[in-house]
Amino acid sequence: MAAKGYKAAARRTLEHAPEVREAVTRATLHFDRNRERAYGEVEAEAWRDWAAATKRHTLSRLDRYLLEAERNLTAPGTEVHWAEDAKDAQRILQELVERYGVRRVVKGKSMLSEELGVNEHLERLGVEVFETDLGEYIIQLAGEPPSHIVGPAIHKGLEEIRALFHERLGTPPDASPETLAAVARRVLREAFLTADMGISGANFVVAETGTVVLVENEGNIRLTTSTPRVHVVFVGIEKLLPRARDLEVFLQLLARAATGQKIGTFVSLINGPRREGEPDGPEHLHVIFVDNGRTSVLADREMHEALSCIRCGACLNACPVYRQTGGHAYGQVYSGPIGIVLTPGLKDPRLAEDLGYACSLCTACADVCPVRIPLPKQILTWRVRSTKHAPATERLAFEGYAEVMTRPRFYRLSSKLLRLTAPLTGAPWLPVLGAWAAGHGALEPSPKSFREIWEEELDGA
C-alpha cells in the first residue's frame, strides 16, 4: 500500500505526474500576478485592514449575528437548519430529498459540500448529481476532488481534459477548448432544466438583511439557484457579514484577491424563495448553517483568525510549496496555507504533524491574504504543538543541538569535527546530512571557519 500523508503524496506527484507541477505553476502565477495588479489599483492595504477588523468583529459576536441572520432569513419564508457535523448535514439533506421527492440535483461550486461529503451521500440515496461549474464538472467526470479552492481543475492541462472528454462524452480527441466548453454546456443545460434541487454554498450571508450572497463567473450558480423548485444552501457559520453595506468592500476584495477581477461576473443576492407573482426562483429555499469543527477553531486562542477566511485562494496562488504539487497532495478538502491551518483544527490536531511541514515558512501567503490571517505564524504554532509527538530522534537531535549551542567550547569543538569529517556525505552521527547530500551533493564547509580566519588574520587588525 502506498504511504499516506502529504510527504509521500508530494513525492509521488513530483516523481510520477510532473505535468501537475507545470499546470499548477502556470495557473497560480497567473492568478497571483492578476491579484497583485488588482490590489495595486485600489487602497488594498486599508481595505484589508478594514476587512480583517470586520471579520474579527463578526466572529467575536457570532452567536448574536447567527440569530439575527436566522430571523431575517426566516421572515420571507426561508427555512433555516443547523448542522453540527457532516452526519447532521447529511441527515438534513436526506430529509429534504425525501420531502421533495428529489431525483436529480445540480450543484454550484461549494468547498463546504466537499467537507460534508454531499455528493457521495446523494449518490448513496440514488440521486443523480451534476457539478455545474466547468472546473468542478471536469473533476467530477474524472472522479477527483477539487485541487484548489477557486480553480478546482487547475492541476489538469488541456491534453488531459481533451482525453477525459473524449472518453466520457465522445468529443473528438483534438477538440478545441471552445468545443469542449460547448459540449459541457449542452449536458449541463439539460441538467438545469430537469433538476429538482439546486445546491450551492454561499460566499457571504448578511445578518442584517438575511441575504445569501453568491459570486461566480460562469452563470451556473444563478441557474442552480433559480431553476429547480428547491434551493439548498450549505454555509459555514463563519461566513456571516453584519451589514449589507459591508458587501461594498468584501465583494471587490474577494474578486481582486481571487482572480484579480474588479468584481465577480455574476453576483447573486438572494432574499427568500420565489414570491407571489415572481417569474422565477425556487419555491423552497433552505439554508443549512454548518459547524463541522468551526466552533473549536473559534475557541482556539491562536487559530481563531483563520475563520475569517473568505475562500479566495490567494494564499494558494502565492504559495511556492503548493505550486510544486497542487492541492491533492495535501489529501484534504482545503490545501495550501489555509488548509494547513484549518484542517487540524476542523478535523484532528494530529494532522498538523505532517501538514505543518507542507510549508517553507516563506510568508508569501501573509502578504496576500485579504483578511490578514496570520498564516505563517499559525502554521508554526501547529509545529510547536506537534513537537510533543515528534519522533524521539528528532527531540534528541534538537536537545543535543541546544546543548552544543549554549556551550561555546562545545561549539568550537563541533566546528573542528565538521572539518575533520568533510566531505559530509552522511557521517553516521548526523543522518540529516545524508538526506541533504542526496539532493545537493555533499555539504562542503569553508576550508577554515570564520572563527579561525578571525583569530589568524582579523583579530586586532
Place this chain on the structure above:
Amino acid sequence: MRVCFFVTCLADQFFAEAAADAVRLLRALGVEVSFPRAQTCCGQPAFNAGHWDEARRMAAHTQDVFAGCEYVVLPSGSCTTMLRAYTPRLFEGDRHRYDAALDLAGRSYELVEFLVRVLNTESVGRGLTGRRLAYHHGCHVSRELGIKEEPVRLLEAAGAKVVPWEADQECCGFGGVFSVKNAPVSLAMADRKLDTLPEVDALTSADGACLLHLAGRAKKRGLAVPVRHVASLLWEAHRGG
C-alpha cells in the same frame, strides 16, 4: 561607530570568507568591529521546527553574548529576522527575557541594511563594473525585514547590472528543516529558481542558507551557477575602486 559582528553559525561554517569580507568592508568604511567569542547560533532552526524550549535556550545565550553591544551586524537576513521578529515571540511569558529580546531586536541589523540605513552608504565602490548579477530576494530579508531595493541599489552603484529574473522573489525552498522533511518539494522549488535563472556572472543574496541550497542543487544537477554572498561582492566592489 562600534559594531559587534554576529557571524551566525551557518556563515561561520559555510561562508567563512564572505563573513570575513563583511568585516573587512565594515572596517574599510570606518566601523570598529569586534567579535564576541562566546557567540554560537541564534536558535532559528529550533524555532522553525517548533522546538521552542531549545530555541529559548539558544536565544537567551545569544542575548547574553550581545548584551553590551551598541550595534549587532549579521551577514544573514534570516538570522537577523530571528533576532528582530521571532525571538520576542519566544519570550512572551517572560518579562525580563522579552524586554531583552526587544532591546536586541532594535540593535541588530543585516549587513546591507546596516550599510544603507545606518551608515547611509550610497555606494561602496565601483569594482563590479560590467558584472551581470542575479539577486535572490530571500524571504526573510525581503518580507520580514523589508529590505528589497537596498542590495540591488548598492550592487548597481558598484557598476553591476542586476538582471531581471522572473522568480527573483520566490522562495528558494530551503526553509531549514523543511529541506530535509520534504526534500523533493524543497528541491523542486530550487529547480524552479535555477530553471528560470538568466545567464549571469554570479547569483547573489543576503542569505547564505538560500545560497547553500541553490548552489548545492545546481552542482548536483551539473549546472554551472557561480554563487557569491553579497558581502563578498560588496567587498570586491570596494576593493576594486
